[in-house]
Amino acid sequence: MNFTILINASPLSQGSNTAYQYCCALIKKGCELKSIFFYSDGVLHGNKFIELPKDEWQVIAAWQTFSREQNIKLKICVSAAQRRGITEENLAEQFEITGLGQLMEAIQKSDRLVEFNE
């Protein structure tokens, strides 16, 4: 079964942690992850200047490692990104700025769309 994951939750919220763990579980189960898309406050994951306290779970680094290991780009919606100050200049590694059209194409090809809002 193949999945598209849509993350609206900011990297500072529990939704991001849950989404990450969900994605890891999907891979373990042998499901195919077609696309990981960040929209709304989720685009904040792409800000390379975010520094979480060292004694906390480094959620963005975890996403980046996941992306590298699974060879899945982390896509960010350009219009949501512009509003929140995420540009090519401060874009974190493994993230890619694209448009909502790519999300739509991914949904067209997916059996399941799972959304994480907060």
Next chain:
Amino acid sequence: MKILLMNQSSPFANYQAQESLDLLLMASTFFNELSVLFIDDGVMQLKADQNTAELKTKNAMLGYKALQLYDIKNVYVEKESLAKRGLTANDLMIEIKLISTKELSSLFKQQDHILSY
């Protein structure tokens, strides 16, 4: 592919409602069996005659008036959400289909994917 976009957010507190509308319009160019549902505070997005000038915010909800241009015909509003807010279908800026809480599960069952804002 049947897609439902569910709107629960109030219109002007943050960008949720506006970003949901952006997503809906993009979805309409990829999917032709699109439905949109307004429920809870989301029904306020369609309330007519909202003047947002004093809020210093654009009334992006006016974009819903163009739904017909995008060929989006399945626009549902939950009856009970309107009633709780002292509203009726006549208070809304567009023609919609009323749906009751108990009919929601059958609407959801028809869908391939559901998004919610």
